[in-house]
Amino acid sequence: MAKASDRDGEDDADRHVARWRDHWIDVDFDDEVEGAVVRMQHLVRHFREAKQRAVAQVGLQAFEYDTLHTLMIRDTPGHASPTDLATDLGVSPAGMTGRLDTLEKAGYVGRTVGKTDRRRVEVEITDAGADIWRQAMAIRGDAEDQVVNVLSKKEQIALNQLLKRMTLSVEAEGEQDH
Amino acid sequence: MAKASDRDGEDDADRHVARWRDHWIDVDFDDEVEGAVVRMQHLVRHFREAKQRAVAQVGLQAFEYDTLHTLMIRDTPGHASPTDLATDLGVSPAGMTGRLDTLEKAGYVGRTVGKTDRRRVEVEITDAGADIWRQAMAIRGDAEDQVVNVLSKKEQIALNQLLKRMTLSVEAEGEQDH
């Protein structure tokens, strides 16, 4: 039943780390590293599930919302090429075609061939698409606020500084091999 | 006030937040909350991709490794019921059946019906399964170390304290509605 509440101070990650350490005394194992990774995974999973429930309220699936969202927050809001969206979203070109098929059929985006270069496709959001995205936006993010606001503003800033050091190292690393 | 973007350059999250803020001045929007969420998402995605590459070296897919791993680090290492594994891994019962089919066919786990309750199925790891899991373990986690060890031990502890406050709130919340 009440797992976290009766033994207060322990979260799933603590238990995870404890179990793991028991069986792997011989291997290089770092409690803090593993704890941080597991906790971030749990939090992200929570956010993903919360968002899924939220956008479902307006009749969108997670991947539809993600696509519309990525389409809207870019430098040219509401306009993009499939390739750009695919790289931003981290899906394959083939997957992007599928997503756009769904969104186009639902009437949330339109596809037009580029005039100068006819290989290119211009994805453009429709009024209906912008509308439902706005609706989803309005109810989305509450779960995130609720969790992150457990921390004070000061702590949030500290957290972001720590996280950012790591993301910067990841991004720098990713650029080496290209 | 020291925003995350002030000192050491911008990361993707900063750019993400900046773009979003531009188009959503009218909606309740919190830079620090959004930044933290996006950064954790990026890091988790990086870990997932890194692990995928790592376990592929021993010929495992991510979901196979995850399943073996969850099977091994539990209180009764190497033994579990499909339902337990499914809840731990966050997959549906049907999905679990599929995973176990794959692992069983590969010879990494065995399935036996419970003696006292014949509805139950006892999943047990095989020698081959334990073996390949150990191999995967050995090369796994390097990417995580590499990223998290950008921070000092002290910072890692601070990070974990912050993350833990959030995971505890998530876990407490999740138990209310059950």
Added chain:
DNA sequence: GGACGTTACTTCGCTAGCGAACTATTCGTC
């Protein structure tokens, strides 16, 4: 100015996973 490589997207075959219906076993109640 035509052959050849490149670019941008789509189609195809396949896989993992979900939700819902189904099967088999056990528990509870009278």
Added chain:
DNA sequence: GACGAATAGTTCGCTAGCGAAGTAACGTCC
């Protein structure tokens, strides 16, 4: 002890996504 409810797992139909091959348009170099 028998019948209905509950539980554990599997089967089935379907969807999103991947990788590889395919198609169409553009660029280039001789």
